[in-house]
Amino acid sequence: MDRVNVAIVGAGAAGLSLAHRLTKRLDGRSIALVETAESALRPPVRTWCFWETARGEWDGAVSGRWPALSVFGPDGTQWCSSAAPLVYKMIRSPDFESLVRGDLADVRPIEATVLDVVDGAGGALLRMRDAVGRPAELAADVVFDSRPPVAFPPSAVTLRQHFRGWFVRTAEPRFDTGAAVLMDLRTPQPDRGVSFGYVLPFSAHEALVEYTEFSQDVLDRAGYEAALHDYTDRVLDLGEFSVTGTEQGAIPMTTAPLRVPVGRRVFRIGTAGGATRPSTGYTFAGVQRQTEQIAAALAAGRRPGGSAAHSRRHLFMDAVLLRGLAEGRIDGADFFASLFRGNPLPRLLDFLDGRTTPLTDLTVGATAPIGPMLSTLWAHVRPGPALAREPDDTQS
Ligand SMILES: Cc1cc2nc3c(=O)[nH]c(=O)nc-3n(C[C@H](O)[C@H](O)[C@H](O)COP(=O)(O)OP(=O)(O)OC[C@H]3O[C@@H](n4cnc5c(N)ncnc54)[C@H](O)[C@@H]3O)c2cc1C
Known part of the structure; x- marks a missing residue:
């Protein structure tokens, strides 16, 4: 049977990032990158932003790239600030793929759908269906699996960051290319969770304009379209414009434990391995940290077991926020407006990226609405069914 040292399942953000890092660090070891050809499983083209x-x-x-970011509170108050020394950047997924694939001459691409990953003491086995539907197998010393999670334990708090965006071209100059709009909270707010507009201006006439919710249920197409019409007409007053493209997605925000090691020889990466920050949905930066830690561990001959993208402390804070939003204890628009009103932007960006110290976390925490946070904290820690000790049933 075919055997490689490392098999990576999925050539998305995490699979490509890991393949790229391993080729730089693991001389002489064989690496396979397995990607499905089935369109139902392949994610559509998307934009990844990070700072x-x-x-x-x-x-x-x-x-x-945007050197500054704007936030609008529910009452229309605007906070616009330089992000220096940070910059908000956008990558389109096809550009990332061509950049990385250009460097993967030593990685063996395999076009197949992985059906099962079987762990073993001496290695792992991928059971697959090849591009023409025949069964196939691949053995590997170690497997990194980025197939998206299919379900979360019911007792975990799970929201979705779900959104639809229009790439628009306006008749009149309507956008300021100096600043992206990270959160525009002037949208109608759901009963639980939060909604906001998001604007990436590419020129005075062109932008990606999105309507986003953090909530339990996604909208149907008509719901997103109505929300986008309201945002572009009533809130942004864009005037005449045409829609040149769309982007839609749903990112899981969950307190479920998504660990990297799931067996002796099997590890999960990307969203499946907990790279998504539960309170924001941002994943790309977490993927980079996680894959760097994994590559460093393998290069040093260590087991890449401790490669968490986010610290326990930040995951705990996120769990409190998610619970507060899901149970309606925290007013999402008020919460996020308070954070942006009370903190310099670079500090907040470091906080949202999990790079802050406990002292800075307390400083940031003190700017959030204290009453709702404390009542949610109590609801979260008081004795009862434990959220964090659920069995891991996130992958088939
Ligand atoms: C529209 C959209 C926009 C986003 N924007 C941002 C953003 O701006 N910033 C940010 O930080 N995050 C963003 N995210 C979240 C996150 O960064 C992305 O979801 C990211 O792609 C996750 O990387 P991943 O490698 O875990 O999963 P994916 O990139 O989805 O990769 C999984 C790969 O596995 C493959 N696959 C699936 N099943 C199989 C199978 N059975 N066998 C073989 N291969 C399989 C898929 O084809 C895919 O290539 C966005 C998400 C979406 C949906």
Whole structure:
């Protein structure tokens, strides 16, 4: 049977990032990157945004960058601030893929759908269906699986960051390319959770304009379209415009424990391995941290077991927020407006990226609405069914 040292399942953000890092670090070891050809399983083209210093590893694929960010409170108050020393960057998924694939000459691409990953003491086995539907198998010393999670334990608190965006071209100049709008809370708010507009301006006439909710249930197409019409007409007053493309998605925000090691030889990466920050849905930066830790561990001959993208402390704070939003204890729009009103933007970006110290976390925490946070904290820690000790049933 075919055997490789490392098999990576899925060539999305995490699979490609890990393949890229392993080729730089693991000389002489065989690596296979297995990607399905089935369109129902392949994610559509998307944009990934994240923040980092002006120069970054993926700058060759970056097609948008904004030195400042704006936030609008529910009452229309605007906070616009430089993010320096950070820059908000955007990568389109096809640009990322071509940049990374250009470097993967030593990685063996396999076009197949992985049906099952079987763990074993001496290695793992991938059971697959190849591109023409025949069964196939691949043995590997170690497997990194990025297939998206299919379900979360019912007692975990799970919301979705779900959204639809329009790429628009306006007749009149309507956008300020100096600042992206991270959260525009002037949208009608759901009973539980939060909604907001999001604007990435590419020129005075062109932008990606999104309507986003953090809530339990996604909307239907008509619901998103109505919300986008309301946002672009009533809130942004864009005037005449055409829609040149769309983007839609749902990112899980969950307190379910999504661990990297799931067996002796099997590990999960990306969203499946907990790279998504539960309170924000941002994943790309977590993927980079996680895959860097994994590559470093393998290069040093260590088991990559401790490669968590987010600290326990930040996951705990996120769990309190998710519970507060899901149970309607925390007014989401008020919560996020308070954070942006009470903190310099670079501090908040570090906080949202999990790079802050406990002292800074307390400082940020003190700017949030204290009463609702404390009541949710109590609801979260008081004795009862434990959220964090659920069996892991996130992957088939
Ligand atoms: C529309 C959209 C926009 C987003 N924007 C941002 C953003 O701006 N910033 C941010 O930080 N995060 C963003 N996210 C969240 C997150 O960054 C992405 O979801 C990211 O793609 C997750 O990376 P991943 O590798 O875990 O999963 P994916 O990129 O989805 O990769 C999984 C891969 O596995 C493959 N696959 C699936 N099943 C099988 C199978 N059975 N066998 C073989 N291969 C399989 C898929 O084809 C896919 O290539 C966004 C998500 C969406 C949906």
